[in-house]
Amino acid sequence: MKLVWSDEFDKDGAPDPKNWGFETGYARNEEDQWYQSDNAMVKDGLLVIEAKREQKPNPTYKEGSTEWRTKRKNIEFTSSSLSTNNLHSWTYGRFEMRARIPVDSGLWPAFWTVGQTGEWPKGGEIDIMEFYRGKVLANIAWGTDRRWNAKWNSKSKAVADWNDPQWAQKFHVWAMDWDAEKITLSVDGEVLNTQLLKDTVNSDGTGINPFNSPQFIILNLALGGQNGGDLSKTTFPQKYEVDYVRVYQKG
Structure with a gap:
C-alpha cells in the first residue's frame, strides 16, 4: 500500500482549502448545530x-x-463539518484517522465517506467512525428501491466494553480497508464490522454497486438530533481532535 493522500494537520490556522471544504448551516437528521467554518482550526499538530x-x-x-x-x-449551537467533496475522492484503499473523540451526552462525532456521484444512499455511505449514546458505531449503507431509503449493516460497541476508564482521554486509530471484495472497519486493529461487496448492489433494478465508485471523506461533530441524544447537561465547548487522515492505495 502506498500513501496517496493525507493531511497531517501540521500547519497552524484554518484547515488547508486544497484538502477541505465546509458545510454551512443546518445539515441533516434534525441536528441542533449550525455548521460554520469558524469552529475548525489546526493547532499544535491537530x-x-x-x-x-x-x-x-x-x-x-x-x-x-x-x-x-x-x-x-x-x-x-455551532460546530464544523469538513469534507473532501469535489476535491478528493477514491475507489478502494485504506482510509485511516487518528483522533480523540468527545463522548459526553448528545455528542455525535463522525469520520465517514459518501459516494461522489449518485443521490444518497444510492451512492453509498461508509461510517468508519460514529459515536453517540455511549457507543462507537461502524456502518455501511446502500440503496433500496425507495428514494432516500437505505439498507444498513450497522455494528456498535459500547465504550464501557473496552474496560478502560481512560479510553475517551486517548487517541485511537480508526480504519477502513476497502477493495473489490469487501469493506472492513476497525479501531486500534480490532475489527468492528465487515461487509462483502457481492451483497451491496442497490436494489433499484439498476444493478449498480456504489462501492465500486469513488467516495469522499467527511469529518464532523454533530449535536443532538435524531441519534445524538440529550444535550441539556453537557458542558461546552467540546472538542473532536484529529491527528491525521491518510489514504493508502495499492501501488
Whole structure:
C-alpha cells in the first residue's frame, strides 16, 4: 500500500482549502448545530473541531415554517463539518484517522465517506467512525428501491466494553480497508464490522454497486438530533481532535 493522500494537520490556522471544504448551516437528521467554518482550526499538530453553545439569529428562519431548518428562530449551537467533496475522492484503499473523540451526552462525532456521484444512499455511505449514546458505531449503507431509503449493516460497541476508564482521554486509530471484495472497519486493529461487496448492489433494478465508485471523506461533530441524544447537561465547548487522515492505495 502506498500513501496517496493525507493531511497531517501540521500547519497552524484554518484547515488547508486544497484538502477541505465546509458545510454551512443546518445539515441533516434534525441536528441542533449550525455548521460554520469558524469552529475548525489546526493547532499544535491537530485539527480541532469545536462545538460551542452560542446563540445568534438563524439567517434561514421563516415565520410560520414547519420545516426543521427554517422554523428555528435562533441558532443555539455551532460546530464544523469538513469534507473532501469535489476535491478528493477514491475507489478502494485504506482510509485511516487518528483522533480523540468527545463522548459526553448528545455528542455525535463522525469520520465517514459518501459516494461522489449518485443521490444518497444510492451512492453509498461508509461510517468508519460514529459515536453517540455511549457507543462507537461502524456502518455501511446502500440503496433500496425507495428514494432516500437505505439498507444498513450497522455494528456498535459500547465504550464501557473496552474496560478502560481512560479510553475517551486517548487517541485511537480508526480504519477502513476497502477493495473489490469487501469493506472492513476497525479501531486500534480490532475489527468492528465487515461487509462483502457481492451483497451491496442497490436494489433499484439498476444493478449498480456504489462501492465500486469513488467516495469522499467527511469529518464532523454533530449535536443532538435524531441519534445524538440529550444535550441539556453537557458542558461546552467540546472538542473532536484529529491527528491525521491518510489514504493508502495499492501501488
